[in-house]
Amino acid sequence: MILGFTIGFLEVSLVDILDIGLVSFLLFQVYNLMRGSVAVRIFIGFLSLYLIYLVVRAAEMELLSAILGQFMGVGVIAVLILFQQEIRKFLLLLGKTTSLNSENGFLSNLPWKKKKAGEELNITPLIEASKSLGGTNTGALIVLSKGSELKFYSESGDLIDAIVSKRLLMAIFNKTSPLHDGAVIIHKGRITAARCVLPVTEKDVPAQFGLRHRAAIGMSETTDTIILIVSEETGQLSVARNGTIYHNLSNQEIRSKINDYLTEEKKKKPKEEKNPVAEEEVSK
Template sequence: MIFGFNIGFLEVSFVDVLDIALVSFLLFQVYSLMRGSVAVRIFVGFLSLYLIYLVVRAAEMELLSAILGQFMGVGVIAAIILFQQEIRKFLLLLGKTTSFNSENGFLSNLPWKKRKRGDEFNITPLIEASKSLGGTNTGALIVLSKGSELKFYAESGDSIDAIVSKRLLISIFNKTSPLHDGAVIIHKGRITAARCVLPVTEKDVPAQFGLRHKAAIGMSEATDTIILIVSEETGQLSVARNGTIFHNLSNQEIRSKINEYLSEDTKEKSKDSKNESSPQEVVQ
């Protein structure tokens, strides 16, 4: 036993302590991903069932052990089915933080890894369109992606492939337009699709937010995107990013958030200090 000690009749080694610490850390990360969602209750129920199975098996209750054992035998498959959204979020988080994918990783200095300035685009038409839509209380949902083309979500709507312009966005979200119901996806300065269906978050959100805001939060949880929301009820502008929604923003604040997203590195950024005039930040 390496670097071990005894607790009564138990022999505990350094590897055992490390094993327990890693499992605790993993469980904490799983809880963080599921916190506030229905998946927490499912996880607690699944864990309770497993504990009951252990007690029943220890008590040598053969019939009940056999019945519960059938559930435990397909436990991994059941967990994948029940927690597919959480597993997706975990893998997405892992992929975003790995050094191979990071712009600050050890591969980022290679010539072909340099970020192309051509990926940037003028967001002024987007800001002006959102201002006009908010002024007329016209609801809108706009997804901006700097990396993935989001083909899965784009295929749920109608393909457009057009340069971003104020008039085009206003026309799309006009209440009489057949394309207004759904989201617009923008990638590398072009509108790739409209009337797209976005995933809705399972977390509890304030009552002031409707389905459009829930879809924006869900999309920001599932993908590395920033989503601009124009409320149809109040005309207020909001931005969703990484499961967090910033509510009631000014045009300048919208511009700042989008520019920060488009130009940010994958390293962790310190958040701006809050002041009395800052927008409400709703953390989900």
């Protein structure tokens, strides 16, 4: 053991310092993942109960130690049940950041991973459709994915598999259309499905945002997608990405953010972002 220093009778090594640092970083990431949701309160309650168990056991209170010990014995199962949504979200975040799944990763160079002609998305029909929908206060929810096909969410709606066009999007989100209630999923330049059900965020959002905006935030938290929202009440356009929603954007700002997502160019220009509602504000 490599000795770092001593504190009284305690011998602290460099490995111990590294261990504490990694655990602290892990707890911080877990807190960020659950911040603003009900799960963080459950986590704090569970952690407090565990600390009480350690104190009770150190005090040799046998009866209470036995009762709490039975609960702690199934602690792993309890954590899996209580935090199944957060665990799933964490695994999804790991999956979308791995180099094997990225477009520039190793697997992207394989012959069957090469992009085919026509896979590139022409966002002009999308922008024109959203502008027309906003002008008539017609609500819309459009998910753009450049990586995963989102089969789980596509299968919750009606499969379409059609080329993106302004007329088709306006027909889908027409208030008299049976497909308007839900989200449209676009992958590799094609509309894969409509009337899809999206996960709703558990964070507290401002009162100005309705269920459509909550679903967009929830989808952006769990998947590597960008979601375009057209408000039915105001006709304003918004974009959700990585748990952050940017509200009341112009057509040019919508185009810029979609292009940044598709090309992975992370440009931070405050003057191009209009009224961003950051994750911290959404969770307050």
